[in-house]
Amino acid sequence: MGGHESAVAALAGAGEMGVFLVAAVVLFRRAGLTLAESGAYAVIGVFMAFSFLFQSVFLIRFPLVSLAVESVGLGWAVRVIAKNKKVLSEFRQSLRENLRRRPFAFWVFGAAFVYLAAKAFLGGTETFFWPRPFHGFQGTGPVIGKMMPGTPEPPWDPGAVNVQALPYLFFRWRTGLGAGWIGLWAYAGIGFSTYALARRYAWSDTAACVTLMVLSFPRFVHHAVSPGTEIVPAAFAAFSVLAMYRLVEQLKTHDLVLLAWAVFFQVSSSPMGLVFPFVLTALAFKVSYHRHGMFSWRVLLFRNRKAAALSVVPVILFSQAWRLIAGAHAGNPWIGSHGGGYNTEGIYGAGANLLRYLLQAFQVPESLDRFLAGVTGTGWNDLLARIITAAIETLQGGSMPTGALLLSSPGACFLPGFGPFGVLFLWPALLWALFRGPRRLKAVSVALLVYVYAMVLILAWRPENISYFNVFYAAGGFCMAFLLPPWRLTAKGRRTLQAVSTFILAAACYRL
Numbered sequence: 001m002g003g004h005e006s007a008v009a010a011l012a013g014a015g016e017m018g019v020f021l022v023a024a025v026v027l028f029r030r031a032g033l034t035l036a037e038s039g040a041y042a043v044i045g046v047f048m049a050f051s052f053l054f055q056s057v058f059l060i061r062f063p064l065v066s067l068a069v070e071s072v073g074l075g076w077a078v079r080v081i082a083k084n085k086k087v088l089s090e091f092r093q094s095l096r097e098n099l100r101r102r103p104f105a106f107w108v109f110g111a112a113f114v115y116l117a118a119k120a121f122l123g124g125t126e127t128f129f130w131p132r133p134f135h136g137f138q139g140t141g142p143v144i145g146k147m148m149p150g151t152p153e154p155p156w157d158p159g160a161v162n163v164q165a166l167p168y169l170f171f172r173w174r175t176g177l178g179a180g181w182i183g184l185w186a187y188a189g190i191g192f193s194t195y196a197l198a199r200r201y202a203w204s205d206t207a208a209c210v211t212l213m214v215l216s217f218p219r220f221v222h223h224a225v226s227p228g229t230e231i232v233p234a235a236f237a238a239f240s241v242l243a244m245y246r247l248v249e250q251l252k253t254h255d256l257v258l259l260a261w262a263v264f265f266q267v268s269s270s271p272m273g274l275v276f277p278f279v280l281t282a283l284a285f286k287v288s289y290h291r292h293g294m295f296s297w298r299v300l301l302f303r304n305r306k307a308a309a310l311s312v313v314p315v316i317l318f319s320q321a322w323r324l325i326a327g328a329h330a331g332n333p334w335i336g337s338h339g340g341g342y343n344t345e346g347i348y349g350a351g352a353n354l355l356r357y358l359l360q361a362f363q364v365p366e367s368l369d370r371f372l373a374g375v376t377g378t379g380w381n382d383l384l385a386r387i388i389t390a391a392i393e394t395l396q397g398g399s400m401p402t403g404a405l406l407l408s409s410p411g412a413c414f415l416p417g418f419g420p421f422g423v424l425f426l427w428p429a430l431l432w433a434l435f436r437g438p439r440r441l442k443a444v445s446v447a448l449l450v451y452v453y454a455m456v457l458i459l460a461w462r463p464e465n466i467s468y469f470n471v472f473y474a475a476g477g478f479c480m481a482f483l484l485p486p487w488r489l490t491a492k493g494r495r496t497l498q499a500v501s502t503f504i505l506a507a508a509c510y511r512l
Helices: 003-030 035-060 064-083 085-101 103-122 180-198 204-215 218-223 231-249 253-265 271-292 296-303 305-318 321-330 346-361 366-376 380-396 419-436 439-458 463-483 491-510
Strands: none
Touching: 003 035, 003 064, 003 085, 003 180, 035 064, 035 085, 035 180, 035 231, 035 253, 035 305, 064 085, 085 103, 085 204, 103 180, 103 204, 103 491, 180 204, 180 218, 180 231, 180 463, 204 218, 204 419, 204 463, 204 491, 218 231, 218 463, 218 491, 231 253, 231 271, 231 439, 231 463, 253 271, 253 296, 253 305, 271 296, 271 439, 296 305, 346 380, 346 419, 346 439, 346 463, 419 439, 419 463, 419 491, 439 463
């Protein structure tokens, strides 16, 4: 496909997703959700719908079926939008109100989104691997027939098949243009979920400030222009916490069903990809049990038998059970080694790993590192590497091998960390919530810290393993709102944090 045709196909795919997103926002807003909640639910709902459709047609080996389904769905979505112009008018009014009350944050969000949209259209920064069941569909157009053998999968599978099905919306036209918009909408989904959760603990101005802080995490910015194998699971993690909150506040079938789908959607082909879904399930059950009783979910599903029965099919598909069957048939295991190494030094190794991951997360974008090196004579990332070496030598009582603790090299796809806010604000916020937070927030803090403990105890430290912490920083970002009440975060403090966030965001965008 030529350049012009590729651009048209990419714009068509992006436009199709945009129509479905608008229709989903309208429907969720009509169901009583706030605009931020509607945005988060729309992004995740549309992602799950596309992934379910594409995986289904891959399994039956008739990809053209998806075009027919999408055409019918587009007609339905346009009709929904046309019949609910009042909701769209409300959305425009909300945008004008936000522009009037918070012009700085509004223009920063707007400018960043436009810039990232352009970068996402032209191509992402992430190397993308198609799982073996999809080989033969990559870049071949809407073909019908048996799946052809492709190149072997890499030893480290960066994500679940659920996520990797999404770029087919663009790749089926033999173009990679536009595939980065998947990461962009996941990035927006993290913002919607963070704001909706932060509003439960702070006023709107503080919630907007916290959202900007989370969206300035360099790693999220880096993957906001990618096909999404890292940032989509992060968006699902933040959404799962939001859906859990809504389910606890008021038992509704659609919240329970979407929460179940979102949890199973995060199941990865790596064995470590099972840990966070398990933690989320335990967390959701605990907080729901304290609020509604042990059998609340069963009663809710019993009252809505048809919805419960229909929801089982996506659960089976998203849980990757079909891969277990296919792998057994082919004589291959469903889940093998995650390829990132395991910790063999017990609790002491876990402590060392935690320090390594914290300091690696503290990394700043390369452009900002160069600026600091020019001003102070020492780059921030180089300083972190020295701190890591000295600290681990002290903990382990010996010298470390040369280069063993070096952080990611410039240009590597794993370079970005989560910046200063991720370490200096999010971690203290979780610890503060653990001891002083209300029961629900305390449960979230415990669950996230348990996940971190499992990661540092099981995994060896390797720069690429920081990808397993995306879900942690996305799901826990809203906790910073509890750490920053109005008497602690004044208007001047908000302006300072917004300015620093903007600077970090701009630096992260600079090297994309």
